[in-house]
Amino acid sequence: MRVTMIGTGYVGLVSGACFADFGHVVTCVDKDASKIDKLKAGEIPIFEPGLDQLVEKNVKEERLFFTTDPTDAIKTADAVFIAVGTPSRRGDGHADLSYVYGAAEEIAGLMDGYTVVVNKSTVPVGTGDEVEAIIKQTNPEADFAVVSNPEFLREGAAIKDFKVPDRVVVGTDDERAKEVMTELYRPLYLNETPILFTNRRTSELIKYAANAFLAVKITFINEIADLCEKVGANVQEVSRGIGLDNRIGKKFLNAGPGYGGSCFPKDTLALSKTANDVGAPVRIVDTVVEVNANRKKAMATKIIDAMGGDVSGKTIGILGLAFKPNTDDMRDAPSLDIIPALQEAGAKVRAYDPESMEEASHSLKDVMFCDGPYHALEGADAMVIITEWDQFRALDMERAKSILNGNVVVDLRNIYTKADMTKRGFDYTSVGRP
Known part of the structure; x- marks a missing residue:
């Protein structure tokens, strides 16, 4: 055809x-x-x-x-x-x-x-x-x-x-x-x-309903992660425990810095606006939009707290800028909220992403874009993982420790374990895990 x-x-x-x-x-x-x-x-x-x-x-x-x-x-x-x-x-x-x-x-x-x-x-x-x-x-x-x-x-x-x-x-x-x-x-x-x-209208709604539901799952597990941190539970084990229930499923239950990208942010907002216009508000989706926006901003506070509450004059090495791995898409990426907030608090930022740095340079100012993960960590007071690219999952931590100016690691994607990182001498912070 x-x-x-x-x-x-x-x-x-x-x-x-x-x-x-x-x-x-x-x-x-x-x-x-x-x-x-x-x-x-x-x-x-x-x-x-x-x-x-x-x-x-x-x-x-x-x-x-x-x-x-x-x-x-x-x-x-x-x-x-x-x-x-x-x-x-x-x-x-x-x-x-x-x-x-x-x-x-x-x-x-x-x-x-x-x-x-x-x-x-x-x-x-x-x-x-x-x-x-x-x-x-x-x-x-x-x-x-x-x-x-x-x-x-x-x-x-x-x-x-x-x-x-x-x-x-x-x-x-x-x-x-x-x-x-x-x-x-x-x-x-x-x-x-x-x-x-x-019919045509049902098909149009299926798309929005699907994306909104996935956004709800992401936001739900992120709020459960906050609860885990308060009560000493492990969000990854909670995710596994509920994800094994076939009625729930394991996908989109990974706690992190919030959703971004080309679809979820605009589609949840558009669905909410349409629903309000016809007098059938989707209050769950309204809340998800608000909670996700606040979560991305809260991640900067999490990093600052991990660094003793003050990042003025300090350098932070950021690994990952795109909203997810295997894309160069920066639309509504958490890094776009996190990095400016860190800069506003007085931090200097070095950053590396395998694919999105050119795109990121249009939105992020006064960031030193680096040639690789270790280049981004040179002289930094902390390492922060924002996007879980495969190449960040098995970093040479001895090398990283030798070039960092400090020992703080903030892992917003939970790709390492606290036991291993503590053993290696890092002051390690993750999401929703004791």
């Missing part, structure tokens, strides 16, 4: 490359000429493990194309995916749908024959109705269907998530659209992937 992807951001690029790898012919469209030029030259604008090889392979085999001109790509497409950004709107927290609506208007003017227009972007309930109205108004003679097909891609594992998903959700009542979507995802039948067909 012929597929067009409007937008070459994280979702659009990964989805386009994976559809091409299924055997479909995919054209990715973006207005950013420099980004398209780089993609044509084989330069991937985001870090996602395996994506560069996947793009290179499918470009070489002439199934994946990039362009700034949507004309032919939309006219010849069986399905056109809208995969543009929906950031939180300044001032009120609602999802900014201007890019979605702009894409819909552009698609409407170029469609030729029956076309399935697919909302892949994360959008509030009812957006599909608005997209349909825009297309009808722009092109009254258009033969089309608007479908909701939310993405469930984890940054750092997106290719696997697309090719071996837990489920595929498709929102449409149009029988022809169901046939097109079934054919697009037919390669997944070999994996017996559940494909849930539902």
Whole structure:
């Protein structure tokens, strides 16, 4: 089938490359000429493990194309995916749908024959109705269907998530659209992937409900971690104890500095705003948003307390800046709250992250970005682990101790144990463990 992807951001690029790898012919469209030029030259604008090889392979085999001109790509497409950004709107927290609506208007003017227009972007309930109205108004003679097909891609594992998903959700009542979507995802039948067909509004809500529920789990275990610290319990053992219950599950029960990234912060906020607008507030989600924001700020206090309550004039070596490992995404990363708070308290910061330092440099000022983990620790009064990259899990602690100016270690991801670190002579602080 012929597929067009409007937008070459994280979702659009990964989805386009994976559809091409299924055997479909995919054209990715973006207005950013420099980004398209780089993609044509084989330069991937985001870090996602395996994506560069996947793009290179499918470009070489002439199934994946990039362009700034949507004309032919939309006219010849069986399905056109809208995969543009929906950031939180300044001032009120609602999802900014201007890019979605702009894409819909552009698609409407170029469609030729029956076309399935697919909302892949994360959008509030009812957006599909608005997209349909825009297309009808722009092109009254258009033969089309608007479908909701939310993405469930984890940054750092997106290719696997697309090719071996837990489920595929498709929102449409149009029988022809169901046939097109079934054919697009037919390669997944070999994996017996559940494909849930539902109405469009239900599909749109599934995405927000899924992300909000995961955010609730993260925030719940973070509050339990605070309780563990007060009563002398171990949050990791609590997590294991409740996670072995199949009704709860073990995923997203790792205590830490709070959630961040491109999805959870904006999606919980957008869901909350939508719910309040229709008079059905989701109070649990409202609380999660507030608690998570406060938690990221509290982590700076935790570090300062571990350093004796005063960091003025001291140097802190930060390991990890991205909101999670295997990505360069800095959106709403805990480090963006923690580091400025430490600087405001008078600390100097040296930092290292394997992938996100260039992106971080746009948001973090007066930080010395280093060449490696040990470079970040040279002369520092404390080592702080914010992101649990694999290369931080087995550091040479003797080497670290020899180059640190102090012996304080604050592990916000619980990747080491207190017994081992104390044995090595460190003053060790973790999250939710005695």
